[in-house]
Amino acid sequence: MATESVDTVVVGGGQAGIAMSEHLGSHGIDHVVLERARIAERWRSERWDSLVANGPAWHDRFPGLKFEDTDPDAFAPKERVADYFVEYADKIDAPVRTGVEVKRVTSLKGRPGFLVETSEGDIEARNVVAATGPFQKPVIPDVVPADEPVMQMHSNKYRNPDQLPEGAVLVVGAGASGAQIAAELMRSGRRVYLSAGPHDRPPRSYRGRDFCWWLGVLGKWDIAAPTPGTEHVTIAVSGANGGETVDFRRMAAEGMTLLGRTESYENGKLHFAAGLTEAIRHGDANFLSVLDEADAYAERNGLNLPEEPEARQFLPDPDEVHNPIRDLDLADSGITSIIWATGYALDYSWLQVNAFDEMGKPAHQRGVSTEPGVYFLGLPWQSRRGSSFIWGVWHDAKHVADSIATQRSYKDYHAEMSARTAAE
Template identity: 75%
Template sequence: MPTEKTDTVVVGGGQAGLAMSEHLGKQGVDHIVLERHRIAERWRSERWDSLVANGPAWHDRFPGMKFEDIDPEAFAPKERIADYFVEYAKRIDAPIRTGVEVKRVSRIEGDQRFRVETSEDVIDARNVVAATGPFQKPAIPDVVPADAGLVQMHSTAYRNPGQLPEGAVLVVGCGSSGAQIADELARAGRDVYLSTGPHDRPPRAYRGRDFCWWLGVLGKWERTAPSPETEHVTIAVSGANGGETVDFRRMAARGVTLLGRTEGYDNGTLTFADDLQRNVANGDANYLAVLREADAYAERMGLDLPEEPEAHEIGPDPECLRNPILSLDIEKAGITSIIWATGFTLDYGWLEVDTFDERGRPVHERGISREPGVYFLGLPWQSRRGSAFIWGVWHDAKFIADQIVIQRAYSDYHEEAVKDARTPQVAE
């Protein structure tokens, strides 16, 4: 069977791949989108049952299509988000092939093009866009051994409280996933321990506007990418229960025991860093800073928004915060399961090109790699703070599509110049 040829292969059929397809289509670039499962599969099969978007429907979408069946201020359920992307793929007539896994991508020796080997066939492409996003390989720290007698799972495997054995649950990680799962378990009557780390804790809403709006008008979504050495700070935010500010003190009042960062395990005992008070205090500082900036902006712009002085009040410290637990006997605590809400690592083992650092992270500038013809899309802080969000990836995709067209123009010029040089000149 002859090798299929196209200008660009997009690997990944989630929000990044579809955004890329839309902009390539508008530019008239021949392309194929390859997705190993279904469109937006991770929203369906790698998230818990009750998950909703962390931003309201008016915000967490592509510019070209609204959620017509959801209140703009509401938070779309995960299945509806997946359906949204399926509908969007149809709207833009995306050339997407599902159930096709990319096995290997390598440059054709001495050529400008790449050989894309898939589970079905081989494709010859001038460009490859890795649009697999940041949620690739679940990361579980090597802390508690598998034979410790506990049910252990990553947050991608958690579905609902009934899935877990009876007993208390330790949730490790206090970002959006960890905070929401811990809250759900506590509401279900479980004894919950929540191991925290550094985090930002913005208000869900303030003075009648969602935090997504405030971060927009304050220019925080457009904050440029930090240096590679800057550690990513997770955001504790939630759209669950109609949307409410993540408040760890309130969670403690519901019975959640707050802990510092999980450090180690030995003979049935877990140990934790003495950083709980610092983690919570820094989260509070971030929360209050957003409120102060919002107040200053409202005054400067003359916005008629209701004042909310009570939002500035921080509640009393619970006992677990005043006297942090530094070690915990899991049997005495009744802990039978651990949920690791500890994020993900990148996995580009299929992409055999020289554009990765010693830790396997892409070396790129706004998604443009150091390997000509290879691009990345959907990474956190790819160009700005909003890059990994639905609307942010759409704008990054437009930039990448523009770069592909620009490079194609240079390549076309070269090919025409070579052709002209080889054509015999007829003397007049």
């Protein structure tokens, strides 16, 4: 089989890959987008059934296409989000090849470019864009042995309550996924325990505006780097049930048991770290800080938005906030399943080039890596807070495509001058 040649190979056909294709196309750069499954596959097969977008339809989209069949203030279901990216790929005529797995990328010897080895043959490319996003390798902490008599799964395998055996459920992780899954399980009638660590807890809406709007006008989406020490603090936010503020006190009042961070396991008992009180207080502080800044912005700009003093009124703390549960016997508590909503790790084992730091993380500046011709897209905080969101990755893709176009002009000039010299 002859080796194909193309200017740029984009690896990944999710939101990052489709955005990348649009901007490469606008520069007239020959490229292909390789996706091992379907476009936006993770939205379809690696998320729970009832998942909806965490931002309203007017906000969580690319600039060139609206969710025409969805109320702008509604939260699109996951299948609708996946279909949106298929529609967008069709709209821009993106050269996406589905069912093609990239097995390995290596540098060509003695000349610029890369060899991209795929399940459908080899491709030589000037540039490679790793657009596989941040949700690559599910992380389950090595706490409860796999042979213990309790079902364990990562949140990417959870689909609905009927999937689990009868009995109580422990959800580990209080970010968006953990909070939403725990709430769904409790609504289904399950006894639910939620293990929570430090988290931010913004209001879903305030004074008639969604928090996405507030973070936009307050400049929060464009913050270039996280505050030191907060890089891995999760955000508890939800678009479920039409959009609601995640309120752990309300969940506890409805029957959920709150626990601190899961720490260890021994002889059928789970042990939890101290710090639940501090975690709840941290979430409250984040919540109130958004309200404070929103109020100040509204006053400064004379916005006629209804005041909402009741938003600052919290339910009483549940008993476990003041008297934390440090140990829990799984059998005595009736826990038959554990869902680990504990995030993901990056996996670039296929990208065998010099584009990583000593910790194995991408070495880059706004997606432009230290290895000429290698680019990253879809990383958290790639250029700003909003980078891993749908609209944010679109803007990051433009910067990467512009960089590729600039480098192409230098290479074309070199080729032109070399040919002229050879002709003299």
